[in-house]
Amino acid sequence: MTINRTLVIGDIHGSLRAVHQIIERANVTKSDTLIFLGDYVDGWSQSPEVLDYLINLSQSQNCVFINGNHDELLLAWLCGSKENIDWYKHGGASTIMAYENISSERKQRHIAFLQSLKTHYLDEKNRLFIHAGFTNLNGIDYEYFPKLFSWDRTLWELALALDDRISKTSELYPKRFKHYHEIYIGHTPVTRINKTIPVHKATVWNVDTGAAFKGPLTIMNVDTKEFWQSEPVFTLYPTEKGRN
Template identity: 65%
Template sequence: MRTLVIGDIHGGYRALLQVLERANVTATDQLIFLGDYVDGWSESPQVIDFLMELNQIQSCVFLRGNHDELLLDYLEVNVENIDENLWYKHGGKTTVVAYSTVSKEKKATHIAFLKQLKNYYLDEKNRLFVHAGFTNLQGVAFEYFPKLFYWDRTLWETALALDEKLEKTDLLYPNRLKIYSEIFIGHTPTTRIESMKPVQKACVWNIDTGAAFKGKLTLMDVDTKAFWQSDLLPDLYPDEKGRN
């Protein structure tokens, strides 16, 4: 059985189908999704429908992303005064339009799905999977602010800025990077550092390769580090703009 981790999908249903096919995913594989299933491209409802169906036939772990929580808030409250800076301008508008044709009954199933998402997943090999990061120096079990699991960027920024000459035994080595054998995250696109491939810094692997924007969706084998990618999302959705 392979353990496969999938980066931020952001409504790119076509990319999801494509990358699963390219990786020859079967029901024997375990799939770990890093969150942000929605916002960006036009098929957020289709993505969630597909993930719920997939969960019936194989082992899946679904983590919570910040955009997933924003969608849950919208579906539960159906707010009219959307915070445009927080959500609407960052893919939420496309999601609102997509859900305008979704039945009340189906929305209820999506709400249930979004509510059961996990904040993090720690496997038997001490590998941590989390959408964004954490700040507590003792690890995720001691995090005071759960929202940081899907909003934090300081873990990735710390890994990026780390002097590669430092050893884990050095006094200046960040404690957060000593706790887990590997950490797999999404949330902050690698395209910000001009890469469309997964990037490793210290023990942190960033699998968000910019599918929300002009990049690709990535699926990686966590043991071998082999990875598969979709086409560029703008090529799969030529009539859409995605997120700015």
């Protein structure tokens, strides 16, 4: 019997070798739906190859691609912006180097892909998939600053700070956590709290396990919570620094 799984993938940051590992280790089949939480680029040296892989994968696999803040920065650069000098110090430099010999036609395909990314995805089970978070107490449909979907860190900080003894029925329980059955995010690596596996706090699952730094890349079954990981990504690129 074919099982139709929904699998969520954390921040990739240019690590195509890690993508290959998790796809193989999770035994991904054509019946699976893959939800990518964004930040496909910046860090390791294969950002263009990651985008090529995802574009090709979407031709034969049911995929959902969420927009990450680094994807947003790359799109701006590919479209001619040279103003964000700070980006160069946070993974952008390796991406610029990787694009030195990329053809104009290939860049246009990447631009089209980046422009097609979703700000978020809400499935039929009221599970929200979003790169970073949201700030409006009434949920994503009321967000005044949609750009925060790919930049916010307050949702995760609130989840970490929430006292587990506060009931979901309490008036003290944050309203942001009451709208969705579960919320899946990336953006803020759990290596910041000395973890390298997905972390569950309140209704939030953080699947960014630090692939850009010293951690592995993760793919997780959202129904069973079983997950598979690559080797620590820095070991797959021994001559590179990533975002370290």
